[in-house]
Amino acid sequence: MKAGIVVFPGINRERDMAIALETSSGVKPRMIWHKETDLSGLDLVVLPGGFSYGDYLRCGAMAARSPVMGAIRAHAERGGFILGVCNGFQILTEAGLLPGALLRNASLRFLSMDCHLRVERSDTVFTARYQKQRTFRAVMAHGDGNYFADTAALDRLEGEGLVAFRYASETGDVTPVTNRNGSARSIAGIYSPNLRVLGMMPHPEDLVDPLMGCADGKPLFDALVGAA
Amino acid sequence: MKAIVTVMLKNGVLDPQGKAIGHALGTLGFTGVGMVRAGKIIELELAQTDPVKAKAEAEDMARKLLANTVIESFQVSIDG
Numbered sequence: 001m002k003a004g005i006v007v008f009p010g011i012n013r014e015r016d017m018a019i020a021l022e023t024s025s026g027v028k029p030r031m032i033w034h035k036e037t038d039l040s041g042l043d044l045v046v047l048p049g050g051f052s053y054g055d056y057l058r059c060g061a062m063a064a065r066s067p068v069m070g071a072i073r074a075h076a077e078r079g080g081f082i083l084g085v086c087n088g089f090q091i092l093t094e095a096g097l098l099p100g101a102l103l104r105n106a107s108l109r110f111l112s113m114d115c116h117l118r119v120e121r122s123d124t125v126f127t128a129r130y131q132k133q134r135t136f137r138a139v140m141a142h143g144d145g146n147y148f149a150d151t152a153a154l155d156r157l158e159g160e161g162l163v164a165f166r167y168a169s170e171t172g173d174v175t176p177v178t179n180r181n182g183s184a185r186s187i188a189g190i191y192s193p194n195l196r197v198l199g200m201m202p203h204p205e206d207l208v209d210p211l212m213g214c215a216d217g218k219p220l221f222d223a224l225v226g227a228a
Numbered sequence: 229m230k231a232i233v234t235v236m237l238k239n240g241v242l243d244p245q246g247k248a249i250g251h252a253l254g255t256l257g258f259t260g261v262g263m264v265r266a267g268k269i270i271e272l273e274l275a276q277t278d279p280v281k282a283k284a285e286a287e288d289m290a291r292k293l294l295a296n297t298v299i300e301s302f303q304v305s306i307d308g
Contacts, residue, residue: 057293058296061293061296065292065293093298101298103241103299104245106242108244108248148299182242
């Protein structure tokens with residue numbers, strides 16, 4: 001799988017994302033500057049975390065309207081894979097590639113801590129190396145991760161099986177206590193209808209090597225790079 | 229011509245910032261404050277001199293960028 005990572009001004013997680021992808025694939029991903037408009041040849045486009053454009057106006061609002069987004073939209077339309085993490089997830093919702101929006105955390109606090117994500121389905125290109133309903137560890141590092149969508153949109157996401165991950169305890173219980181940022185229905189990540197676009201708030205790329213504390217995020221990248 | 233765009237979170241969208249402001253007002257001894265909502269105001273200097281056209285332009289800008297209509301509503305007023 002040929003992967004590229006989009007670099008917007010103010011993004012700061014692109015190197016860790018590159019390490020995660022290279023650890024799984026053995027190939028350095030292409031770094032894509034936000035002014036580029038040719039993504040031909042890529043199977044996977046990753047929008048990493050950070051603070052694109054200083055979070056001005058709304059998180060991800062400026063990045064979602066930058067020159068590269070037309071090519072990313074075309075990539076999505078031809079069935080290409082897209083992974084958006086943290087600010088990348090915010091950008092995907094701002095661009096309308098995924099439904100809903102990410103609001104300020106309900107506690108108003110920036111959350112910097114580990115969490116456990118429950119895998120809602122394991123038959124996607126992103127989660128094939130995880131087990132359904134089991135959890136894996138990931139890292140939260142966001143001030144605006146409170147997933148919001150109206151009731152009809154939430155029902156549609158759940159009805160069509162498009163919820164990827166929920167904030168849970170290590171054993172998989174989803175409770176108000178595990179939902180630290182106040183997300184609607186504890187949603188931590190969602191898919192597009194064709195299951196090829198995934199947006200998620202916590203960082204799987206932060207835990208891909210035992211030296212980082214654990215490698216719970218690695219199966220996601222292993223599955224992804226093994227898919228095509 | 230100046231256009232003033234007021235962007236507010238839609239009713240029903242949790243506004244923790246407004247809640248925190250309301251709480252702080254209570255701490256300062258202000259009583260009788262009900263719900264508090266926080267939004268933002270964006271002022272635009274427009275070359276357009278026709279107020280009707282200026283308003284339409286600013287509304288288009290609000291829909292495309294200034295507001296995220298999934299969570300926010302907006303109002304445009306034209307100021308001379």
